[in-house]
Amino acid sequence: MRLESASGVRGADVVHRVLDAELTAARQRGRGQPVVVDVGGGSGGWAVPLARAGCAVTVVEPNPNAVATLHRRAADEGVASRITVVAEDVEALPSAIAERSADLVLAHGLLEVVDDPAAALAAIAAVAADGGAVSVLVANRYAAVLSRAMAGRLTEARELLESADGVVPSAEPGGELLRRFDVGGLTRLIEAAGLRIEVLQGHGVVSDAVADAGDGELTAFEQAAAGRSPLREIAARLHVLARKHGA
Numbered sequence: 065m066r067l068e069s070a071s072g073v074r075g076a077d078v079v080h081r082v083l084d085a086e087l088t089a090a091r092q093r094g095r096g097q098p099v100v101v102d103v104g105g106g107s108g109g110w111a112v113p114l115a116r117a118g119c120a121v122t123v124v125e126p127n128p129n130a131v132a133t134l135h136r137r138a139a140d141e142g143v144a145s146r147i148t149v150v151a152e153d154v155e156a157l158p159s160a161i162a163e164r165s166a167d168l169v170l171a172h173g174l175l176e177v178v179d180d181p182a183a184a185l186a187a188i189a190a191v192a193a194d195g196g197a198v199s200v201l202v203a204n205r206y207a208a209v210l211s212r213a214m215a216g217r218l219t220e221a222r223e224l225l226e227s228a229d230g231v232v233p234s235a236e237p238g239g240e241l242l243r244r245f246d247v248g249g250l251t252r253l254i255e256a257a258g259l260r261i262e263v264l265q266g267h268g269v270v271s272d273a274v275a276d277a278g279d280g281e282l283t284a285f286e287q288a289a290a291g292r293s294p295l296r297e298i299a300a301r302l303h304v305l306a307r308k309h310g311a
Contacts, residue, residue, distance in 0.1 A: 077283045077286065077287065078265055078266075078267055078286050078287055078290040078303070079199075079201065079267055079303050081287070082199070082263050082265075082303070082305050083114075083168070083199060083305075086167075086168055086197050086199070086305065087117060087119065087167075087168070090167040090168065090196075093167075093195065095167055097118060097119065097120050098118070098119045098120070098167045098168060099119070099120050099122075099165060099166050099167050099168075099193075100114050100119045100120070100121045100122070100166060100167065100168045100169070100170065101121075101122045101124065101161055101165075101166040101168075101169045101170070101191050102114070102121060102122070102123045102124065102169075102170040102172075103124045103154055103157065103169065103170065103171050103174055103184075103188055104124065104125060104154065104171065104172070104173065104174035104177075104178075105121075105123035105124065105125050105134070105170065105172075106125055106127070106130045106134070106173075107130045107131075107133035107134050107137065108123065108133070108134035108137045108138060108147070110170055110172060111123045111134065111138075111147055112134070112137050112138055112141055112143060112147070115138065115141070115143035115146040115147050116141055116143055118146075119146065119168075120146055120148075121146060121147050121148070122147075122148045122149075122150060122161065122166075123147060123148070123149050123150070124150045124152060124153075124154065124156075124157060124160065124161070125149065125150075125151065126151055126152055126153045128151070131149055131151060134147070134149065135149070154174065154178055154184045154187060154188070155183075155184075155187075157187040157188065157190075157191060158187055158190065161191045162191075163190045163191060164190075164191070164192070164193045164194060164196075165191060165193060166191050166192055166193060166196055167192075167193060167196045167197070168192075168196060168197050168198075168199065169188050169189075169191050169192045169196070169197070169198045169199070170198075170199050170201075171184070171185070171188050171198065171199070171200045171201070172199065172200070172201040173201060173202070173203075174200075175200065175202050175243075175245070175253070176202055176203050176241045176242060176243055176244060176245075177240065177241060177242055178242070179242070181243070181253060182253060182256060182257070185198075185200075185253060185254065185256075185257040185259075186257050186258075188257070189257040189258055189259055189308055192308040193308070194308060194309065194310035195307070195308065195309070195310070196307075196308050197262075197305055197306065197307055197308070198254075198257075198259055198304075198305070198306045198308065199303070199304070199305050200250070200254065200303070200304045200306070201267060201301055201302070201303050201304075202244070202245045202250060202301060202302050203230075203241060203244045203245065203300070203301055204244060204245065204246070204266070204297075204298070204299055204300060204301055204302050205224065205225075205230035205244040205245060205246045206225075206246060206297055206298055207268075207298055207299060207300045207301075208224055208230070208244055209221050209224050209225045210298060212224060220232050224244075229242065229243035229244070230243050230244030230245065230246070231243055231244060245302060246297070246302075247264065247296070247297055247302060250264075250302055250304060251264070251304075254304055254306050258308070259306035259307065259308055260306060260307045260308075260309060261304055261305075261306045262305050262306060262307050263291075263303070263304065263305040264291070264296070264302070264303075264304050265290040265291045265296060265299075265302075265303050265304075266289065266290045266291075266295060266296035266297070266298070266299025266300075266301070266302060266303070267290065267299055267300065267301040267302065267303045268286070268299050268300035268301055269285075269286055269289040269290060269295050269296070269298070269299040269300075270282075270285065270286070270289070271286060271300075272300045290303075
């Protein structure tokens with residue numbers, strides 16, 4: 065079974081295509097029901113489609129409102145039996161999830177908001193089985209710089225460009241993001257966790273800005289542009305699929 069659109073982001077098929085291939089590879093390794101851990105999985109935007117695709121999914125999510133929505137969505141889609149919720153923060157991952165137990169671990173929209181992204185990614189890598197994969201999706205610093213500059217918010221754009229963590233604290237509504245990433249910083253972080261990058265692509269190269277293109281045209285363009293530099297470096301988000309290899 066294929067993974068259906070999960071994120072609600074136009075042009076998001078570049079991520080789904082990679083995850084589809086990873087699930088296929090897991091099944092070819094003998095996993096009839098691939099085991100997925102979705103860390104910071106929220107209300108199930110990725111977990112529910114993964115469960116529909118035949119995966120056993122554990123969602124690690126501390127927000128009770130998000131968990132309640134996840135349960136409703138899973139019940140509505142008839143996949144509640146395939147989803148387990150661990151109502152904890154990422155810091156609890158080592159005690160909540162067995163090491164080397166997951167074929168695929170998601171960290172989508174997570175590293176921007178945790179206190180220590182290196183520690184979080186190390187814990188996530190420990191959960192992945194040898195030969196398994198980690199999928200990371202993060203906000204891109206340079207896309208946010210360009211967005212502000214083109215809107216005439218040049219002071220914010222310059223501060224964001226020069227900020228060590230890719231954040232303008234005074235301009236962040238609600239302070240949701242603690243940081244953003246660029247390709248170099250994200251690559252170093254993932255490699256420091258002992259993971260080997262297999263896919264590094266942009267997610268949303270133009271989809272957040274294009275209003276009139278049909279979804280088919282937009283998907284085709286996003287697929288063509290996602291892995292190409294410098295278009296990748298200005299996408300709204302950066303996506304990495306990294307492999308864990310045995311010691």
